[in-house]
Amino acid sequence: MRIFAAEKGIELEKVEVDLANGEQFGDEFRDVNPDCVVPVLELDDGTRITEVLAICQYLEERFPLPPLFGRSPEERAMVTMWNTKVEQQGLWAIMEAFRNSARGLSGHAIPGPGSFEQIPELAIRGRKRVELFLEKLDLNLDDREFLVGDIYTIADISAMVAIDFMKWIKISIPDHMANLQRWYESVSSRSGASA
Amino acid sequence: MRIFAAEKGIELEKVEVDLANGEQFGDEFRDVNPDCVVPVLELDDGTRITEVLAICQYLEERFPLPPLFGRSPEERAMVTMWNTKVEQQGLWAIMEAFRNSARGLSGHAIPGPGSFEQIPELAIRGRKRVELFLEKLDLNLDDREFLVGDIYTIADISAMVAIDFMKWIKISIPDHMANLQRWYESVSSRSGASA
Secondary structure: OHHHHHHHOOOOOOOOOOHHHOHHHOHHHHHHOOOOOOOEEEOOOOOEEEOHHHHHHHHHHHOOOOOOOOOOHHHHHHHHHHHHHHHHHHHHHHHHHHHOOOHHHOOEOOOOOOOEOOOHHHHHHHHHHHHHHHHHHHHHHHHOOEOEEOEOOHHHHHHHHHHHHHHHHOOOOOOOOHHHHHHHHHHHOOHHHHO | OHHHHHHHOOOOOOOOOOHHHOHHHOHHHHHHOOOOOOOEEEOOOOOEEEOHHHHHHHHHHHOOOOOOOOOOHHHHHHHHHHHHHHHHHHHHHHHHHHHOOOHHHOOEOOOOOOOEOOOHHHHHHHHHHHHHHHHHHHHHHHHOOEOEEOEOOHHHHHHHHHHHHHHHHOOOOOOOOHHHHHHHHHHHOOHHHHO
């Protein structure tokens, strides 16, 4: 969401939540988002939008340029399709591997207020899923500059965030995946990427 | 997606895939969708859209009435927010409980072509997550006719599909959840619900 806003040149007033010290589970933040997760976008009228996709979609409507969800109904469908695949097959697989193995997350295998013990088999399964995910991305990028053709979109942002997150489970893009390497170099060198 | 199209009065040419006999894993369908899952929307130009959200978003753009994604940027954000919560906290929890316990799905704990063994602990965890999900829906419906206020949307469709799917894990809406009971009676009696 930070990268998304930066690509559009939107300045948002930021309030940091101290995740490392569990501020998201405190009464104050629980009142902001009962799901106890970030990010949350608060509008001037007090409306609070949670879930990254909902926030980005709202920003796209308010600040249409540059388009990050595609330029036509067909392209927008492809962007949502790829973004969904990246989230479900990539981000969550990585989260699954991380949350079920990181010592500090014992009892917090699922984000949010509920208590869920880690399942070691899930950490192993998550890593296997990440491999399949990387293969899929590499294959798709064989004849495309970005995930959905010639336009940089939210699907690329989600995928870059996923790849960056892989460092927490000590996986990096395999050397033989040249398409994915080339794409990652391109998207991570954009100025918005460091937002 | 069937219910979504029915609510809009769209007639789509249907091709059934014999999931029970594994047709989705055959070469022919793998060519249509390498992820080996339904539904897939094929456009006249041959473009294939997978992922329910992407398909419904495309249909919404092509057939705007009645609006099923909300009527304003703020409402659309709430719809996407709730639809995401329903998918992630509801549908997948139910799928998790089902796929990790159903005998016929041994080796198919995750939809798609990859082989993933069932993890019995996940089936238990899934059921616990479903309980939390139902509580969340019931609470949200306390002062709302539908999940996002006074308009029926894709978030209601996803939630209804989730609740209907609960029969596969033998969970039904608890009697004391009056809001959820009332809402379910309302949404399931719509003509589109039987599509």
